[in-house]
Amino acid sequence: MAPGTSRIPDIVGKHEGDLLTDWMRNQLARIRRDLIDADELREQSRRFLALLRTTLQNGGSADMDITGPEWAEMRELLADVSRTRARQGFTPSETATFVFSLKEPLFTTLRREFARDADALGTETWTTTRLLDALGLFTTEIYQKGREEVIARQQQEMLELSTPVVELWEGILALPLIGTLDSSRTQVVMESLLEKIVSTGAGIAIIDITGVPTVDTLVAQHLLKTVAAARLMGAECIISGIRPQIAQTIVHLGVELQGVVTKASLSDAFAVALDRTGLAIRSG
Amino acid sequence: MERIPILKMGDCLLVTIQVDMHDRLAMTLQDDLTERIAKHRARGVLIDISALEVVDSFIGRMLGNIAAMARVLDAKTVVVGMRPAVAITLVELALSLPGVSTALNVEKGIALIRETLEHRRGGSGRSPA
Numbered sequence: 001m002a003p004g005t006s007r008i009p010d011i012v013g014k015h016e017g018d019l020l021t022d023w024m025r026n027q028l029a030r031i032r033r034d035l036i037d038a039d040e041l042r043e044q045s046r047r048f049l050a051l052l053r054t055t056l057q058n059g060g061s062a063d064m065d066i067t068g069p070e071w072a073e074m075r076e077l078l079a080d081v082s083r084t085r086a087r088q089g090f091t092p093s094e095t096a097t098f099v100f101s102l103k104e105p106l107f108t109t110l111r112r113e114f115a116r117d118a119d120a121l122g123t124e125t126w127t128t129t130r131l132l133d134a135l136g137l138f139t140t141e142i143y144q145k146g147r148e149e150v151i152a153r154q155q156q157e158m159l160e161l162s163t164p165v166v167e168l169w170e171g172i173l174a175l176p177l178i179g180t181l182d183s184s185r186t187q188v189v190m191e192s193l194l195e196k197i198v199s200t201g202a203g204i205a206i207i208d209i210t211g212v213p214t215v216d217t218l219v220a221q222h223l224l225k226t227v228a229a230a231r232l233m234g235a236e237c238i239i240s241g242i243r244p245q246i247a248q249t250i251v252h253l254g255v256e257l258q259g260v261v262t263k264a265s266l267s268d269a270f271a272v273a274l275d276r277t278g279l280a281i282r283s284g
Numbered sequence: 285m286e287r288i289p290i291l292k293m294g295d296c297l298l299v300t301i302q303v304d305m306h307d308r309l310a311m312t313l314q315d316d317l318t319e320r321i322a323k324h325r326a327r328g329v330l331i332d333i334s335a336l337e338v339v340d341s342f343i344g345r346m347l348g349n350i351a352a353m354a355r356v357l358d359a360k361t362v363v364v365g366m367r368p369a370v371a372i373t374l375v376e377l378a379l380s381l382p383g384v385s386t387a388l389n390v391e392k393g394i395a396l397i398r399e400t401l402e403h404r405r406g407g408s409g410r411s412p413a
Contacts, residue, residue, distance in 0.1 A: 187372075190372055190375075191368065191372065194368030194371055194372065195368055197368075197388065198368060198388070201388055201389070201392070203388070203392065225375045225376075228375045228380040229368075229371040229372055229374075229375040230371075231380070231386060232363075232366050232370075232371040232374055232375070232380065232381060232386050233366055233368065233371050233386065233388060234364065234366075234386040234387035234388040234389075234392060234393075234396075235388065
């Protein structure tokens with residue numbers, strides 16, 4: 001269809017009130033009423049219809065490409081709606097329903113308007129479907145993006161939570177590492193260890209790698225960096241929890257752990273640390 | 285001319301670096317320090333860098349040089365009070381100050397020097413805590 005020949009903007013303009021009422025009824029029947037109140041929904045729907053009309057009148061219908069600049073305001077509105085709905089706990093289908101539920105009242109109106117012209121009805125219906133589908137999919141996309149942001153934030157929080165530094169004894173710190181050690185995690189680990197060394201005045205830190213699944217050259221390098229930084233702060237490091245498999249890997253890879261005390265288990269490392277601080281455990 | 289003060293504490297010397305180092309100042313410090321070590325027969329040198337927010341390769345090398353010079357004069361050098369951020373930067377720059385001992389603060393630095401001296405003298409292990 002040539003641009004500008006569509007009568008949809010006129011029809012939307014003429015029947016805006018009726019469309020809104022029908023659409024609202026349609027939405028309210030499907031939506032979970034406990035999550036959003038009718039006034040908010042009405043306001044969102046009203047703004048959507050008004051924007052649809054003005055955008056189409058300004059030539060936005062040309063090729064139904066909703067990524068164009070003339071659709072910017074509409075995209076903003078939909079993004080806003082999606083984001084609030086994601087927060088309110090709507091499912092993706094429920095969020096997309098906001099746009100898709102407009103089809104029924106709009107098609108009814110079109111059928112009434114083009115009662116005598118089956119050809120035009122078909123064309124206009126097709127145009128409207130494509131447009132509303134694009135807009136509906138856009139809301140889903142934004143919804144998804146919102147969720148991804150939440151996941152990324154949680155990842156960041158996990159990163160911070162997963163590096164505890166514990167004080168085993170006065171002057172002895174332990175750093176149980178769990179999970180893969182990458183550069184960003186090493187940075188966090190290093191910072192929290194050094195801060196803890198300053199605040200506790202510890203002289204020995206035990207880095208336990210029982211929970212590190214694999215040790216490759218990069219992980220080993222990260223470990224050595226942490227050890228070097230702790231040494232600059234005046235604390236000695238012991239690496240413990242080296243499983244037999246990992247010991248073999250380290251040797252096969254030719255990684256040098258020179259100048260670092262390594263122990264198979266955390267208890268052995270703790271014994272060494274106690275010995276260094278001049279302490280001993282006796283039974284009895 | 286500005287100088288970095290060197291304080292004598294028993295058989296240890298305490299150097300607190302609080303200003304930006306440049307090469308002239310570093311040379312003066314090396315001169316003064318070696319002279320004082322020889323004069324007082326100092327056995328230990330403590331360099332406090334807790335006031336430094338930036339330690340670059342120049343200061344890193346200077347610390348290494350001082351440690352080496354002191355070793356020749358039979359004194360042990362301990363660098364104390366490095367900040368976490370400085371430590372991380374140095375490691376990222378691959379400057380881990382080899383040959384320089386480190387301690388968290390002056391108190392621990394002195395304890396480290398005492399321990400080393402005792403070890404060297406009698407080999408009887410550390411003193412009771």
